[in-house]
Amino acid sequence: MNSSYDLIVLGAGSGGLAAAKRAASYGARVAIVEGDRVGGTCVIRGCVPKKLLVYGSAYKHLLADAASYGWEIEGIRRNPSTLLANVRAEVDRLNQLHLGFLEKAGVELVRGWGCFEDGHTVAVGERRLRAERILIAVGGRPQRPAIPGAELGWVSDEMFLLEQLPERIVVVGAGFIACEFACILNGLGVAVTQLVRGNHLLRGFDLEAAKAVQEGMEQEGIEIRFAHSPAAITGSAGDLSVHTEAGEIIPCGGVLLATGRRPFLEGLRLEAAAIATEANRIPVDSEQRTNVPHIYAVGDVTDRINLTPVAIDEGRAFADTVYGTSPRQVDHSLVACAVFSQPELASVGLSEEEAIQRHGPEGVRVHRTRFRPMSQALPARGPRVLLKLVVELESGKVLGCHMVGEHSAEIIQMAAIAIGMGATKADFDRTMALHPSVAEEFVTMPN
Numbered sequence: 012m013n014s015s016y017d018l019i020v021l022g023a024g025s026g027g028l029a030a031a032k033r034a035a036s037y038g039a040r041v042a043i044v045e046g047d048r049v050g051g052t053c054v055i056r057g058c059v060p061k062k063l064l065v066y067g068s069a070y071k072h073l074l075a076d077a078a079s080y081g082w083e084i085e086g087i088r089r090n091p092s093t094l095l096a097n098v099r100a101e102v103d104r105l106n107q108l109h110l111g112f113l114e115k116a117g118v119e120l121v122r123g124w125g126c127f128e129d130g131h132t133v134a135v136g137e138r139r140l141r142a143e144r145i146l147i148a149v150g151g152r153p154q155r156p157a158i159p160g161a162e163l164g165w166v167s168d169e170m171f172l173l174e175q176l177p178e179r180i181v182v183v184g185a186g187f188i189a190c191e192f193a194c195i196l197n198g199l200g201v202a203v204t205q206l207v208r209g210n211h212l213l214r215g216f217d218l219e220a221a222k223a224v225q226e227g228m229e230q231e232g233i234e235i236r237f238a239h240s241p242a243a244i245t246g247s248a249g250d251l252s253v254h255t256e257a258g259e260i261i262p263c264g265g266v267l268l269a270t271g272r273r274p275f276l277e278g279l280r281l282e283a284a285a286i287a288t289e290a291n292r293i294p295v296d297s298e299q300r301t302n303v304p305h306i307y308a309v310g311d312v313t314d315r316i317n318l319t320p321v322a323i324d325e326g327r328a329f330a331d332t333v334y335g336t337s338p339r340q341v342d343h344s345l346v347a348c349a350v351f352s353q354p355e356l357a358s359v360g361l362s363e364e365e366a367i368q369r370h371g372p373e374g375v376r377v378h379r380t381r382f383r384p385m386s387q388a389l390p391a392r393g394p395r396v397l398l399k400l401v402v403e404l405e406s407g408k409v410l411g412c413h414m415v416g417e418h419s420a421e422i423i424q425m426a427a428i429a430i431g432m433g434a435t436k437a438d439f440d441r442t443m444a445l446h447p448s449v450a451e452e453f454v455t456m457p458n
């Protein structure tokens with residue numbers, strides 16, 4: 012069966028869904044092709060189920076602190092299987108919701124893996140879909156390290172399918188996924204050893220903030236081994252050993268390989284449409300256009316800032332520009348982001364190291380405060396909060412705002428507005444504090 016459209020979108024994840032619905036709202040005839048579950052990484056095996064697991068694992072701390080607030084809770088039993096099942100049920104609900112949204116928007120869903128037959132034709136099984144324009148929004152996939160036995164380890168996708176958790180796990184990596192899962196698993200009662208090949212966590216983030224996360228994670232009982240890489244994994248499901256390059260053998264019930272992701276280009280047959288790639292990603296211009304003028308790409312497949320809100324905005328900007336009346340480009344500067352580790356880290360703007368690189372050590376002033384938040388005063392435990400402003404000395408402009416501690420993602424989201432507007436340290440100081448709160452320290456830091 013052959014069908015023709017104004018737009019074919021490959022991939023029903025964050026970017027593809029946003030683009031397809033927005034294009035359809037302008038009257039375009041749109042088909043969206045999806046080989047897996049509608050919702051993509053974020054909804055099915057990323058942000059959403061991950062955050063639900065973070066909430067679930069945080070009960071460890073809440074229950075530990077409850078007695079100091081006068082709640083004596085007896086007979087607590089931990090059952091991660093219930094949490095895992097409930098999270099899957101919520102993902103099923105959201106998947107249905109997204110199917111409904113597509114239908115309501117008038118977008119045709121074509122199930123199956125799509126590949127290019129030529130510049131205007133996509134093959135999905137026996138079907139041939141033709142369109143004036145094609146948008147590639149196929150996202151990325153986790154990448155396993157090239158070591159013997161890597162197939163015995165889990166990648167993040169598989170963590171959401173587990174029905175039970177092992178007693179001991181080795182987490183490999185120091186990035187977003189490794190840190191988030193190390194904390195989730197630790198909170199759910201799993202003994203965690205994290206293998207980090209470098210000498211600090213969360214490369215690219217403000218170093219002091221990354222160290223504050225490390226301190227908190229270690230206080231909570233996660234064993235982090237720096238300058239350690241896996242050389243091989245042996246054993247069988249549930250009874251594994253990680254052999255490190257240093258010759259150690261770490262027995263465990265499971266291994267999470269959180270060693271990065273890369274664009275999912277396999278099987279797309281990009282060459283049939285002469286679409287150029289660069290280092291396994293699809294490069295695009297400021298209007299999301301590939302080297303082929305009527306073929307566009309958004310989201311993780313372009314491997315720029317691999318976050319859901321960025322993929323969504325790129326998808327919508329593409330549709331607004333091509334099908335709407337208000338063309339626009341995505342602003343990739345000052346994108347706030349958070350690592351949902353425990354303690355949580357959130358950032359917007361330049362790290363201290365980046366600011367010094369750009370403006371020199373004499374051109375930057377750093378304001379910081381570290382303290383135990385009031386919520387931890389009665390339990391008298393838990394990690395100290397870090398709040399940090401990186402300021403350009405000459406103009407007083409806040410170049411970067413970083414926070415480690417409770418609600419930091421919520422707080423930095425708001426700070427991002429001020430920083431996007433070019434706020435100075437004086438603007439922060441002029442703002443009346445909201446007391447008692449953690450975030451008030453951002454507007455009361457001494458000069």
Ligand SMILES: Cc1cc2nc3c(=O)[nH]c(=O)nc-3n(C[C@H](O)[C@H](O)[C@H](O)COP(=O)(O)OP(=O)(O)OC[C@H]3O[C@@H](n4cnc5c(N)ncnc54)[C@H](O)[C@@H]3O)c2cc1C
Pocket residue numbers: 021022023024025026027044045046047048049050051052053054056057058059061123124125126148149150151167188275278279309310311312317318319320322
């Ligand atoms: C564990 C984890 C946690 C994360 N947490 C966060 C977070 O807290 N906050 C945040 O902002 N970001 C987070 N991310 C990143 C975020 O999920 C991605 O940046 C985002 O989903 C990218 O959207 P996308 O549209 O580019 O691709 P995806 O959402 O990956 O969607 C691509 C879709 O295309 C489909 N597809 C691929 N090839 C084909 C084909 N040939 N034919 C048909 N369909 C195809 C796939 O099945 C998939 O459904 C997380 C990622 C992971 C893995």
Ligand SMILES: NC(=O)c1ccc[n+]([C@@H]2O[C@H](COP(=O)([O-])OP(=O)(O)OC[C@H]3O[C@@H](n4cnc5c(N)ncnc54)[C@H](O)[C@@H]3O)[C@@H](O)[C@H]2O)c1
Pocket residue numbers: 156157183184185186187188189191207208209213214240241269270271272316317318348349350351
């Ligand atoms: N909270 C969030 O917004 C969130 C959460 C999860 C993922 N994400 C997105 O997904 C992307 C991918 O996350 P990620 O954590 O997989 O990637 P990452 O690039 O953040 O981290 C990969 C880690 O693996 C390590 N590594 C790579 N190869 C290795 C090897 N052979 N041996 C040992 N260590 C190795 C790297 O040093 C690094 O620490 C992120 O960059 C981010 O864009 C975002």
